[in-house]
Amino acid sequence: MSGWEDSKTSYGDPEFSVFLRRAFARHLGFDDADFHKPVIGICNTYSEVNRCHTHFPPLVEAVKRGVLMTGGIPLEFPTISLGEVFTSPTAMLYRNLAALDTEEMIRAQPLDGVVLVGGCDKTTPAQLMGAASADIPAILLTGGPMLNGEYEGRTLGACTDCRFYWQEHRAGRVSEQELEEINQALAPSAGHCMVMGSASTMAVVAEAMGMMLPGAAAVPAPDNRRLRLAEETGRQIVALVQAELRPSQIMTYDAFVNAIRILQAVGGSTNAVIHLVAIAGRLGIDLPLSLFDELGRSTPFLANLRPAGRFQMEDFAKAGGVPAVMKELEDLLQRDCITVTQHTVGENLAVYHRPRHEKYHEIIAVREEPLAENGGIAVLRGNLAPNGAVIKPKAATPQLLTHTGRAVVFDSVEDMEARIDDPDLKVVAEDVLVLRNAGPVGAPGMPEAGMLPIPKKLLVQGVRDMVRISDCRMSGTAFGTVVLHVAPEAAVGGPLALIETGDFITLDVPNRILSVALDDAQLARRRAAWQPRFDKATRGWTRLYQEHVLQADLGCDFDFLRRVSVQSAETQPNKT
Numbered sequence: 001m002s003g004w005e006d007s008k009t010s011y012g013d014p015e016f017s018v019f020l021r022r023a024f025a026r027h028l029g030f031d032d033a034d035f036h037k038p039v040i041g042i043c044n045t046y047s048e049v050n051r052c053h054t055h056f057p058p059l060v061e062a063v064k065r066g067v068l069m070t071g072g073i074p075l076e077f078p079t080i081s082l083g084e085v086f087t088s089p090t091a092m093l094y095r096n097l098a099a100l101d102t103e104e105m106i107r108a109q110p111l112d113g114v115v116l117v118g119g120c121d122k123t124t125p126a127q128l129m130g131a132a133s134a135d136i137p138a139i140l141l142t143g144g145p146m147l148n149g150e151y152e153g154r155t156l157g158a159c160t161d162c163r164f165y166w167q168e169h170r171a172g173r174v175s176e177q178e179l180e181e182i183n184q185a186l187a188p189s190a191g192h193c194m195v196m197g198s199a200s201t202m203a204v205v206a207e208a209m210g211m212m213l214p215g216a217a218a219v220p221a222p223d224n225r226r227l228r229l230a231e232e233t234g235r236q237i238v239a240l241v242q243a244e245l246r247p248s249q250i251m252t253y254d255a256f257v258n259a260i261r262i263l264q265a266v267g268g269s270t271n272a273v274i275h276l277v278a279i280a281g282r283l284g285i286d287l288p289l290s291l292f293d294e295l296g297r298s299t300p301f302l303a304n305l306r307p308a309g310r311f312q313m314e315d316f317a318k319a320g321g322v323p324a325v326m327k328e329l330e331d332l333l334q335r336d337c338i339t340v341t342q343h344t345v346g347e348n349l350a351v352y353h354r355p356r357h358e359k360y361h362e363i364i365a366v367r368e369e370p371l372a373e374n375g376g377i378a379v380l381r382g383n384l385a386p387n388g389a390v391i392k393p394k395a396a397t398p399q400l401l402t403h404t405g406r407a408v409v410f411d412s413v414e415d416m417e418a419r420i421d422d423p424d425l426k427v428v429a430e431d432v433l434v435l436r437n438a439g440p441v442g443a444p445g446m447p448e449a450g451m452l453p454i455p456k457k458l459l460v461q462g463v464r465d466m467v468r469i470s471d472c473r474m475s476g477t478a479f480g481t482v483v484l485h486v487a488p489e490a491a492v493g494g495p496l497a498l499i500e501t502g503d504f505i506t507l508d509v510p511n512r513i514l515s516v517a518l519d520d521a522q523l524a525r526r527r528a529a530w531q532p533r534f535d536k537a538t539r540g541w542t543r544l545y546q547e548h549v550l551q552a553d554l555g556c557d558f559d560f561l562r563r564v565s566v567q568s569a570e571t572q573p574n575k576t
C-alpha cells in the first residue's frame with residue numbers, strides 16, 4: 001500500500017480519510033496513476049541560518065530526480081536545522097528537539113520511505129535518531145565537507161585553525177591583520193567543516209554503519225560526484241521501500257561495532273561517542289563506553305587527518321574515504337551487516353578497489369603500517385569519573401598523557417571566562433584546569449567548552465597545552481590533552497562537584513585512569529556539604545531538557561525516548 005492510502009489521519013471513518021486525502025493529493029498535482037506509487041519524504045534541514053547547508057537546494061533536486069526515475073513520488077519537507085556556530089547556547093541543547101521533529105514528522109506524514117539530508121554536526125545524529133525511532137526505510141545523504149582553505153602556503157581547516165590561530169594570537173604571535181586574513185580564508189566553500197570534526201565524523205560513522213551510500217561521507221560539497229550520489233540516493237530509497245528494508249535492520253549491534261571501529265581508525269570526534277550511544281539507544285541497543293575502549297585497543301589508527309593528523313577531508317576523499325579505511329580493516333569488520341545498497345558490508349567491499357597511488361598511503365595508511373597500533377579515543381574511569389570520561393590521545397601532548405597536577409577549579413563556563421586570564425590567577429603549566437557545571441543538565445546542553453583556553457600569562461611563556469578536565473564536550477575540530485564527558489556531571493552530584501582547587505588529580509591514559517587524591521571518607525564529607533550550583537529552567541524546552549536528559553555515558557538522549565534494551569555487549573559476547 002502506498003503512503004497516500006495508508007490512512008493515518010483519523011476522522012472516525014478510514015475510507016473517508018482515504019477519500020479526503022486523495023482529494024487533497026490531487027491539489028498537489030497527483031492523480032490516479034500516482035496513488036499506488038511510493039511516497040518518498042525528503043527530510044531537508046536546509047536553512048539560511050545554517051551556513052553548512054547553503055548548497056542543499058541542487059542536492060535535493062538531484063535526490064528528487066532519482067526518486068522520480070525509479071517510480072517514486074518525492075515530497076520535500078523541512079525539519080529543524082542546527083547550524084553549529086549560529087545556535088545558542090549550544091546546538092547540542094537542540095539535538096533531541098531535532099530528533100523528535102524528525103521522528104514525529106516521518107511518522108505523522110503519509111511516507112513510505114525517507115531521504116535524510118543533513119550535514120552540520122548535530123543534524124546527522126538527530127536525523128539518524130529520529131529515523132531509528134520512526135523505522136521506515138531511510139537513507140542519509142550528508143552535504144559533504146568544504147574544500148581546503150589556504151593561507152600563506154599553509155592548508156587551513158575549519159575549525160582546527162580557528163582555534164590554533166586564535167591561540168597564537170592570544171600568545172602574541174599572530175597580528176590582528178594576519179588574523180583577519182586567516183579569518184577570510186577559513187571557510188572557503190560550501191560544505192561542513194573539512195577536518196575530521198564532528199560533522200565529518202558523523203558522516204563517516206553513518207556510512208560505516210550502512211546508512212549512507214559507500215563513498216558518500218568524504219566527497220567535498222562542491223564536487224559534482226555529490227550530485228551523482230544524491231541522484232543515486234533517490235533511486236536507492238525507492239528500492240529500499242520495495243524491499244521493506246528498515247533502519248532497525250541496518251543499524252544492528254554489529255553495524256554499531258563497525259561504526260566504532262571506523263571511528264577509532266579515523267581518529268574521529270569524541271562527540272560521536274555520545275551520538276552513537278544515543279542512536280543505538282533508540283533501537284534498544286546498549287553501547288557501553290567500555291565497548292568503545294575495547295574496540296579502540298584492537299583497531300589500528302589509519303587516517304592521518306586533522307586535528308589528530310595532517311590532512312583534511314578533501315585529501316581523505318582522494319585517498320578513497322571510508323571504503324578505503326573499511327577495506328584495510330576488512331577482517332576486523334562484521335561483514336554480514338546489510339547496508340542501504342541492499343548488499344552486505346562484505347559484498348560492498350568485494351567490488352571496491354582503493355586508489356593505488358602510494359601518496360594516498362600517507363593519508364590512509366595501509367594495515368601493515370598503521371599510524372598507531374590502536375585507535376583515536378580512549379575511555380577513562382576512576383573516582384573522578386565513575387561512569388566514564390573520554391580523551392582523544394592522538395590529539396593530545398604525549399608527555400601529558402600520564403600526569404599528576406594540582407587542580408585549578410572553575411565552577412561554570414562564566415566563571416572560567418571571567419578568571420582564566422586574570423593576572424592574579426594562581427596557575428602554572430603543570431596544573432590541571434577543571435571546568436564543572438558544564439554538562440548536559442548543568443550548562444545546560446553540554447557546550448563545546450572543554451578545550452579550556454590556556455591562561456594568557458602561560459601562553460606568552462610558551463605553554464601550548466595543559467591537562468584540562470570537564471563535564472562538557474569539545475568540538476571535534478579541537479585538540480589538546482583534554483578530558484571530556486566526565487560522568488556523572490557535577491550538576492547532578494558527580495565527584496567533579498566535590499573537588500577543590502589544590503586537590504591533586506591524576507591522568508593516566510595508558511591505564512585508563514582519571515582520579516583525584518581523595519579517599520572515600522573525604523569525598524563523603526564533602527558530599528554532605530554539597531549543594532547543586534546551576535540555574536534550573538522554569539519553562540519551555542530547556543526545562544523539559546533538564547528534567548529528562550540522560551548523562552553523557554547514555555548519549556544525552558531523553559529518558560523517555562530510549563527504547564528498552566534488546567541488544568547489548570552482554571547478549572553478543574563474541575561480536576567484538
Ligand code: FES
Pocket residue numbers: 052083084085119120121159192193197199
Ligand atoms: Fe557546521 Fe562546523 S559549523 S560542521
